[in-house]
Amino acid sequence: MIPPALSSSPHAPATPAEAGALEALVRRRRATPKFLPEPVPAEDIDHALRVAAEAPSGYNFQPWRYLVLRSPERRAKLRQAAFDQEKITEAPLVIVATAHREAWRQAADEILRTQAQRTGRDPADTQKIEKAKASAFAFIDQLPREVWLTRQVMIGFTYLMLAFESLGWDTAPMEGFDAAAVRDALGLPPDTEVVALLAVGRGAEPAKRHPGRLPIERIAYDENDGAPWRPVSES
Numbered sequence: 001m002i003p004p005a006l007s008s009s010p011h012a013p014a015t016p017a018e019a020g021a022l023e024a025l026v027r028r029r030r031a032t033p034k035f036l037p038e039p040v041p042a043e044d045i046d047h048a049l050r051v052a053a054e055a056p057s058g059y060n061f062q063p064w065r066y067l068v069l070r071s072p073e074r075r076a077k078l079r080q081a082a083f084d085q086e087k088i089t090e091a092p093l094v095i096v097a098t099a100h101r102e103a104w105r106q107a108a109d110e111i112l113r114t115q116a117q118r119t120g121r122d123p124a125d126t127q128k129i130e131k132a133k134a135s136a137f138a139f140i141d142q143l144p145r146e147v148w149l150t151r152q153v154m155i156g157f158t159y160l161m162l163a164f165e166s167l168g169w170d171t172a173p174m175e176g177f178d179a180a181a182v183r184d185a186l187g188l189p190p191d192t193e194v195v196a197l198l199a200v201g202r203g204a205e206p207a208k209r210h211p212g213r214l215p216i217e218r219i220a221y222d223e224n225d226g227a228p229w230r231p232v233s234e235s
């Protein structure tokens with residue numbers, strides 16, 4: 001079940017405890033290099049997928065698809081397509097975040113109608129739905145498809161990673177793979193974008209040290225590009 005806070009009014013201010021819990025989770029997470037074989041219960045996978053499904057996406061089109069791999073044989077095949085990264089067979093669970101280059105269009109009607117119904121508009125107003133769809137498709141079609149898909153999928157992927165972390169699991173995100181080889185190894189349709197892999201399990205070693213981050217005055221600008229953001233509080 002998604003905790004009620006996730007589906008309650010978005011206008012309710014977050015409590016300091018909620019803000020603190022998110023920050024603690026984010027600060028605690030490390031990319032885990034080695035995993036124990038302890039399996040991840042299916043209920044926890046359900047939970048993380050439900051949280052990931054809550055991610056926002058352009059036009060709410062939700063083009064992400066998650067391939068859940070628990071079978072050692074399937075993960076062994078994936079490892080061969082991912083530069084032989086050990087974590088893929090060590091961790092009991094790997095999720096392959098993908099998107100189909102065209103199939104996301106098929107859910108557009110359903111999504112736009114549901115949205116109309118839930119926001120008090122007429123879901124049977126086909127003309128309006130068609131107009132909204134045409135305008136959305138026109139915007140999306142003028143972007144390189146992999147740019148648009150990656151933009152969406154990485155948000156869902158991040159929600160997924162943090163959801164597992166919130167349940168006490170360790171994770172390792174991966175971009176080190178050959179997408180064509182992954183499609184081949186797992187029998188994915190040729191129009192599948194393979195966006196990222198997430199290994200999930202119990203870390204085998206004491207938590208890795210924090211590798212450091214650039215300070216916010218280096219990564220954020222105040223109004224003008226290059227004008228550093230000046231922090232008003234201690235980090």
Ligand SMILES: Cc1cc2nc3c(=O)[nH]c(=O)nc-3n(C[C@H](O)[C@H](O)[C@H](O)COP(=O)(O)O)c2cc1C
Pocket residue numbers: 029030031032085173174175176177196208210211
């Ligand atoms: C999108 C993405 C792809 C990554 N790909 C790999 C990978 O293929 N192999 C790997 O060992 N680590 C990979 N990492 C882990 C990063 O190296 C790691 O997140 C980074 O060094 C910061 O360390 P931290 O996550 O522990 O803070 C990836 C991380 C991200 C976010």
